[in-house]
Amino acid sequence: MDKNDKLRRNSHRISRRRFIEGSLAVLAGTGLAGYKGLFASDVPSRYKELRIREYHTLGRTGFKVSDIGFGSGELTEPALLEAVLDAGINYIDTAENYRRGRVERTIGTAIKNRSRKAIFITTKLVLRKNETKKDVLDRAYKCLERLQTEYIDCLMIHKPSTVEQTKHDGFHAAIRELKAAGKVRFCGLSNHGSQWQEEPETMEKVLLAAAEDGRFDVMLFVYNFLQREMGERILTACKEKNIGATLMKTNPVLNYLETQEMIERAEKEGRQPSEYLKRLIPRLKERADKAEAFKKKYNLANYEEVRDAAVKFVLSHPDVHSACLTIKNYSDLEAYVSLSGTKFDSVERKRLSAYKEIFGDFYCRHACGICESKCPHRVPVNTVMRYNHYFKSQGREKTAVLKYASLETNRADFCMDCAGYCEKACPYGVPVQSLLVLAHQTLTLA
Numbered sequence: 001m002d003k004n005d006k007l008r009r010n011s012h013r014i015s016r017r018r019f020i021e022g023s024l025a026v027l028a029g030t031g032l033a034g035y036k037g038l039f040a041s042d043v044p045s046r047y048k049e050l051r052i053r054e055y056h057t058l059g060r061t062g063f064k065v066s067d068i069g070f071g072s073g074e075l076t077e078p079a080l081l082e083a084v085l086d087a088g089i090n091y092i093d094t095a096e097n098y099r100r101g102r103v104e105r106t107i108g109t110a111i112k113n114r115s116r117k118a119i120f121i122t123t124k125l126v127l128r129k130n131e132t133k134k135d136v137l138d139r140a141y142k143c144l145e146r147l148q149t150e151y152i153d154c155l156m157i158h159k160p161s162t163v164e165q166t167k168h169d170g171f172h173a174a175i176r177e178l179k180a181a182g183k184v185r186f187c188g189l190s191n192h193g194s195q196w197q198e199e200p201e202t203m204e205k206v207l208l209a210a211a212e213d214g215r216f217d218v219m220l221f222v223y224n225f226l227q228r229e230m231g232e233r234i235l236t237a238c239k240e241k242n243i244g245a246t247l248m249k250t251n252p253v254l255n256y257l258e259t260q261e262m263i264e265r266a267e268k269e270g271r272q273p274s275e276y277l278k279r280l281i282p283r284l285k286e287r288a289d290k291a292e293a294f295k296k297k298y299n300l301a302n303y304e305e306v307r308d309a310a311v312k313f314v315l316s317h318p319d320v321h322s323a324c325l326t327i328k329n330y331s332d333l334e335a336y337v338s339l340s341g342t343k344f345d346s347v348e349r350k351r352l353s354a355y356k357e358i359f360g361d362f363y364c365r366h367a368c369g370i371c372e373s374k375c376p377h378r379v380p381v382n383t384v385m386r387y388n389h390y391f392k393s394q395g396r397e398k399t400a401v402l403k404y405a406s407l408e409t410n411r412a413d414f415c416m417d418c419a420g421y422c423e424k425a426c427p428y429g430v431p432v433q434s435l436l437v438l439a440h441q442t443l444t445l446a
């Protein structure tokens, strides 16, 4: 079976699973999660009453953005974005490559009859090394066409892995021309760590250099309660240079209710005993017991209560302008808009501290990559674990499987027969070899 057959097969399996889950959600009356083909006029009134309560000035752009931003990676229906805009979310983050331009087209359909001045749209380009000014201009004009708009508020370099990539001559020459023509207002960049396609540099190194460079007006990066240090330093630099600070990966919470499922999978696999699973199963069992105790102590009905505390944690930071959250459906919209303007309280602080103590070493820090240079096979540890996070914690199963199948580097199948050099190098004690093996199973639907 070639790579494309595998992609199609996995995509079909995911679609079927999503369909069943979506149908169950509707039957159970839990909202509109997974619902497709909804028209704006069909949106129930409770979603129409949602309102953003806080706006912040996005650095030197001067634009007042909603504290909750819209991460559009899973957008398929204009009606969902219309509901998002009606709720007062006005920061829209997208990219040229999200669903191969289809997300930009959907945004274009949703915004074409609205006041353009009330919305801030950021789109992003993954740059190739030898691209010229003309190449970048062509791509930017295609974004404008798909978005059906006269201008893009911010055009970003999408996830540059090195400082060198942030200085891309073709991009900066194109930005000058686009700004002069009134087609782009500001310039920015995003970063969530490297993909190990070339010698990587940390998110912090890339973004601090970009802040010094002076040409970037807005940044999108990782900051959450388990991955704080790099993000804190970048937030400080953004404040000093008056750069707009927007965040991603704000929720690092593993759905702890899945610990039991992980045990079952590991035990099944453990019928052919292997060292990495023998080591993991006792740790998982201990975690499952602690998860039960944690739920009881904090009277938690579901994992979303921890997720909400994680989002409030970043919203409470005075230098954060907008947290871009992936809103896949109306249930997400309701959950996230309800958090707008809320602040982290002492009960939530205790919950997150307890969570960190119990589960903190199961979280492969987004944008980290410290251990990757130790891997003899150059497996992009952090990227694989990020895709696993999309699948397990963000409910973006299809996206995660497709991204994993398209990796241009080695995948985690190498991890089964390895001495675990990455795990020994991890300063956070993440049992990452076993987690990589489980992630490989998840992401290949094995």
Ligand code: SF4
Pocket (backbone or CB within 6 Å): 363, 364, 365, 368, 369, 370, 371, 372, 381, 382, 422, 425, 426, 427, 428, 429, 430, 432
């Ligand atoms: S396993 Fe540890 S060192 Fe490696 S990327 Fe994850 S958090 Fe960083």
Ligand code: SF4
Pocket (backbone or CB within 6 Å): 374, 375, 376, 377, 378, 379, 381, 412, 414, 415, 416, 418, 419, 420, 421, 422, 423, 433, 436
């Ligand atoms: S387990 Fe081995 S092969 Fe897998 S990422 Fe770690 S060092 Fe590389």
